[in-house]
Amino acid sequence: MNDFINECDNLVLEVKGLLKQNTEWILRYREYAEKIISNIETIKSLKHGRFREWSPLYLYMNVTQAKSQMEFSLRYLGQEVARLNAVKDMITISTKNFVKNNERDFGCKIKLDDVEWKSKTASDFRRHFLNCTKRTDNSGKKNEEHRIESLILTEFSKNTGANKAFSYIQPVKIAGVARFQMPTPLYASDINNLKYCGFRGGGIDILARTGRGRTTKLCIMELKDENDKKEPPAKVIKQDLAYAVFIMELLRSESGQNWWKIFGFGGIVPKSIELYVVCVMPSSKNNNTSFADKIIYSGKDNFHFQYMYFQENNNEVVDVVTSLKKYVSK
DNA sequence: TTTGGTTGATCTCAGCCCTT
DNA sequence: AAGGGCTGAGATCAACCAAA
Numbered sequence: 001m002n003d004f005i006n007e008c009d010n011l012v013l014e015v016k017g018l019l020k021q022n023t024e025w026i027l028r029y030r031e032y033a034e035k036i037i038s039n040i041e042t043i044k045s046l047k048h049g050r051f052r053e054w055s056p057l058y059l060y061m062n063v064t065q066a067k068s069q070m071e072f073s074l075r076y077l078g079q080e081v082a083r084l085n086a087v088k089d090m091i092t093i094s095t096k097n098f099v100k101n102n103e104r105d106f107g108c109k110i111k112l113d114d115v116e117w118k119s120k121t122a123s124d125f126r127r128h129f130l131n132c133t134k135r136t137d138n139s140g141k142k143n144e145e146h147r148i149e150s151l152i153l154t155e156f157s158k159n160t161g162a163n164k165a166f167s168y169i170q171p172v173k174i175a176g177v178a179r180f181q182m183p184t185p186l187y188a189s190d191i192n193n194l195k196y197c198g199f200r201g202g203g204i205d206i207l208a209r210t211g212r213g214r215t216t217k218l219c220i221m222e223l224k225d226e227n228d229k230k231e232p233p234a235k236v237i238k239q240d241l242a243y244a245v246f247i248m249e250l251l252r253s254e255s256g257q258n259w260w261k262i263f264g265f266g267g268i269v270p271k272s273i274e275l276y277v278v279c280v281m282p283s284s285k286n287n288n289t290s291f292a293d294k295i296i297y298s299g300k301d302n303f304h305f306q307y308m309y310f311q312e313n314n315n316e317v318v319d320v321v322t323s324l325k326k327y328v329s330k
Numbered sequence: 331t332t333t334g335g336t337t338g339a340t341c342t343c344a345g346c347c348c349t350t
Numbered sequence: 351a352a353g354g355g356c357t358g359a360g361a362t363c364a365a366c367c368a369a370a
Contacts, residue, residue, distance in 0.1 A: 216359055
């Protein structure tokens with residue numbers, strides 16, 4: 001375990017070094033944040049005023065969409081099936097680019113060419129996915145990862161404790177409404193070959209807030225669709241730690257306060273930031289819990305290792321085993 | 331008309347911090 | 351050291367509204 005901690009300490013220094021040598025991200029992320037912040041109210045009003053999100057289709061945005069195009073992605077089982085645009089007072093929906101896969105993976109033959117969200121064809125399209133229970137087998141592994149990611153996000157998004165496997169957790173969403181993947185300027189999937197990649201870097205699977213009141217923590221979550229020997233939790237934690245170091249440096253950069261707000265916190269950036277670095281994967285017979293609550297220090301800030309192993313049934317999370325603190329609600 | 335998911339105003343409360 | 355106020359999260363629940 002000490003070796004592991006040493007390796008993690010070194011990894012933190014390595015990532016910090018990369019982010020010091022390459023500085024283009026500072027201005028780039030400052031601009032992302034400023035544009036996203038200035039669009040928050042518009043995004044909220046589009047969502048609240050013009051249409052509603054209908055399960056099992058969920059709204060997503062990537063950073064490009066959030067900062068300029070103001071376009072939403074619509075996904076089913078984590079897979080993109082349509083795009084939504086705001087045209088004057090109207091929301092339009094288009095399946096351009098997705099027609100082939102929608103038919104291949106979900107048997108959906110409905111084509112939408114920028115038609116109104118409220119139109120008959122658009123409503124038929126939504127109903128198709130309501131009745132569609134599973135994906136055909138032709139779809140690739142990447143889509144399975146997306147499905148798991150969506151499964152976890154749907155679970156975290158629940159707001160009643162009663163049928164929620166783990167309470168007091170919410171995913172970070174753009175303007176509180178659209179799911180998104182936080183980009184980083186790092187390539188970290190192969191942790192022994194860590195690289196600075198500028199705008200081509202990898203994304204963080206899930207950002208979430210957990211806890212209550214002022215002690216609510218930001219979780220940087222790395223998700224795997226299987227508990228695979230080739231990618232054991234210790235390796236996943238390292239990949240996640242690399243991304244977490246970026247988030248920490250981002251929060252300590254000139255745009256840190258804006259990002260803190262985008263991540264869903266109302267106050268000022270804390271004097272000491274504690275980031276939870278969480279490995280999320282399907283539960284197995286012998287889950288590795290050895291790294292739980294280990295802390296990697298970085299000045300006043302620190303990284304706190306956690307695990308979350310989940311079980312699913314019928315495309316819903318039914319149980320989680322986690323080192324995250326459990327809060328009891330009355 | 332009924333149903334069931336979504337929304338948003340209001341409520342609750344752990345943890346933090348300040349005062350005594 | 352103890353107690354009380356404050357803050358900022360999630361929880362709750364009634365109203366709302368699209369779909370059936």
